Amino acid sequence: MRRVIFAIVGTIAGLAALLSFKSHEPATVAATSGATGATGATGAATATGKPPAGERDIDGNVANTVYGPVQVQVVVKDSKIVDVKILEQPSSTANDLQIGQFAFPQLIKETLAAQSAHVDSVSGATYTSGGYVQSLQSALDNGA
């Protein structure tokens, strides 16, 4: 059974190894022409439908599980992997967020007395359910 894991891992590790050689066309992975529907929604800047120069999408091999196929797509720029997309996964919603259309949130540094910061939620290092009790998030959940 380990062989199955290593097959998937091997595919991606092999992919990474191949990618480190510029202008080498990987033989074990398919280029994306067949997956146009998915490709349009993927990639760092493919919102216009065509990756910019020096960037390309590469589909990993399809891993067949008893539940259905799983396939990962890797976006490569300058021989480096810059993004990873899931092309196919059984029984799931499509993970097709388009980075090209993503508007970065603003980072605001202001005088922050925690209780007066008027925030909706708090991001921080993971708390345990015990640590949560004392957290600012707990206060927010209680309608503070």
Add this chain to the structure above:
Amino acid sequence: MLDGRLRLRRAVPVMGTMVSFDVPGSANGAVDEAVRWLHWVDRTFSTYRPDSAICRLDRGELSLAECPPEVAFVLASCEAVAAVSDGYFSVRAAGVLDPSGYVKGWAIERAAQLLTAAGSESHCVNGGGDVQCAGPGPRSGGLWRIGISDPLQPGSLVCVVSGRDFAVATSGIAERGAHIIDPCTGRPPSGLASVTITGPSLALADAYATAAFAMGQPRAREWADGLVGYAAFGITADGSTWRTSAFGGT
């Protein structure tokens, strides 16, 4: 559309932490489904449950094909992040198979997608400090405001990230102490108190934050500067801060 009087807030203990739902204007039924999903993820991926698929897979009792397909999906995604992060993100940082650094953000992101699929146009799901918000926020201007905890001063915030349709994940020393291990040295990384990643997907933001924190200073900043579609904000052990150029703001 958004009724200011309605704002469902609910906190649920699951996956070893608390998951907080904030759904302005809606819909307990959808939240119930999202909570069921999170419990399923916990049963399937928990490294604390000997009968989880991930533990049984690691012990050789299950093949990958016998696991739910999400397991193969998650492990493949983890390998991809490992490749992007020069191995600083690793499902075997501590020896045993442990994809938690990806699973939590992924599970929260999909919980938020379930709410969207159920018709919610605006919501925020916070899984133990990793946040996915969708649609416009409930405040004037339609923005969500997510505070970033100060790891050196628990209970305080260092800044606020404000926008719509984005994810925020933070890895750091706070709360759980040094629980992230540099897979290259086997020891906790040094120099960073916390690193926050923002971008469209919480699954990747969470994994990238884990990787960046494992890198420590100054490598985390250099690496995060090269990320496409994701921005980073770091707090060093001495309290100074940095951000990557993708981060807008004041």
